[in-house]
Amino acid sequence: MGDAISKRTTIVDIARLAGVSIKTVSRALNDEPHVSDTVRRAVKDAAVRLDYHPNIAAQSLIAKRSYLIGLTYERPSPSYVVDLQNGALERLENERYRLVVLSFGHVASRPADLGTFLLRAGLDGVLLAPPACDQPIVLDLLDRQKLPYARITPHSMLDRGIVVTMDEVAAARTIAAHVLEQGHRRIGVILGDPSHVSSHQRTEGYRRAFFDAGVTVDDALMVAGDYTYETGYAAALDMLRHSTRPTAILAQNDDMAVGAIAAARDLGLQVPHDVSIVGFDDSDVSRTAWPRLTTIHQPVREMAWDAADRLIAAVGDGADAGRRDHPHQLIVRASVTPPPAIA
Template sequence: MARGARKKSQSITIETVARLAGVSAMTVSNVLNNSKPVREATREAVMRAVAELNYTPNLAAKSLASADTTRIGLLISRDEFSFISSVLGGAVEATTATGAQLLLQRLDVQTPAAILAAVDSLVASGAHAIVLPGLYAGLILSAIKDDRVPVPVVAASPGKALEGVTSVRIDDEEAAREMTAYLIGLGHRRLGFLRAVPTHLIHHSRYDGFVRALADAGLPLDHSLVITSALSFDGGMEAAAAFLDRDDRPTAIFASNDDTASAIVAMAHKRGIRVPEDLSVAGFDDSPLAKRMWPRLTTVRQPIAEIARRATELAVALARSGANGTETAPQCLEHQIVARETTARPASTCRRPPDCQVDID
């Protein structure tokens, strides 16, 4: 199976990526090697094509083909394209700077068995360390702690600290608390929360931050205004319909990522609900999508590309040091609340903003 997967990956060329992205092969090379500046939209198109084709960017580089090349495996998924695009950018930057090779494995089913099979495939293909973005490390945490993964593992944005696993992340719970406090400070008292699926660690951390902020403000938790959804645009559209079809719909909705937040804004437009006049919407990640949609999205900024870059650098260092996968000190980066055009005070309120750091971008 691993040999077949490798053959499939190697049959994809830089020209194949260029055709799918609608750019030249030179542009693809510039993006992957960070050799020349390109437009953000072009970079996203290239990275999306890389993910779709499961292309291994550095295989064509002869200088990386030697037996002593450090190879870093990275799992990616079809969902959360905005998030994965930034992860790919950070990982490519790190491997390019360190002279390592990046091996990609696309994951279509997010179960522990599927993740372990994908990790095994990467190891069979020569990966000396693995970077697991998002929920993957949490789903196979027991396997990692039991040394069933034979190479070092680094988690990028896992949602919370993972005992026994090196990670690079932000404080998701505190970030969610601050965003909820910001919405409450604007005067919102009826808040909806779009919660990640239970398999994801942020199902707990971001929800816990939301609940803490309500409690701090003396507001009750209305469980009917908490809807669980896949972190995809389609999942967000379904959740948005459930929120907005209510006669007593919330005045503000906080979504667990930007893709689902953008879906809520889209559904509000479809229903003739004005954003932010009739409904405030906030997301999480500050992906490139947040600045491109209209109105521009208020969101929690976590430096996804920087997290992925540092996680990949740690993976390279662990692989080259011969570490057996033992945990190193976790890195927790700063987050920011970024206020844009999708949030405003409810029409009948006049309250001062909350006591937390907010950037207007």
């Protein structure tokens, strides 16, 4: 026979080594009051010596908590989702809480289904990314059941719950102004998913920049997309096939911008010599594209970290609601140059 399987260390073993009761071990490990510093140190030293690792499921039963934090989103850019997850995971790294990633499609058409799904998931709290963060039905359901939530980049009802946001109108205005300052006047726009408020906010920012520059928006050059590479490619292909093609394209995220670069190349055009292209988000793909993308840095990872941090506090004592704004940054790279006529 092989060696017997070693028994997992329990709080009974810690209590025996530290010379205290099982209840005292539980209180010390959970940093509860009414335990002296000397006893707390003795218990934690014993736990280290015995290589003790707490059973989260057992802790959940005792504390009547799941120690699960949900993160819900709807199929946006893969890079965006990775940044969301990494930001939340970095904050939860040394906590008892675990992150549960919950993808949910077509939120705008069935918000009640999403709310019910979240309530049935056994979560202690939930991070709501777009577009769920802007759905009043979802927020109403969570409020009624007293499930804490933090909203990442919402665009409405900014007085509800924990809000971590960035001014997307100002950010879009900044990048459109940069393109206009290079001398571009015939500018195409590849719109994002119309069910995401972010697309409308970014469009508003572009329009303000055009107004500031005294340039008329050509609605014929505003083409629908949905934040995917494929729609960016198709929209740019359509725009660039015309004899009066735009000299620059504003794509409402980096994935669509990279699709637009591919479309330009397939038509024999050079970026940025023949057409300048910009994105939005500063995701990983913006740095690996060629040429590298001029874009807006949206601090997704930092916002997700902040939202998770404040949500943990809310789960603990119900406090820390309110709004916190994060700044955007224009990242100038090689995908923009003045149009050929004035270069």
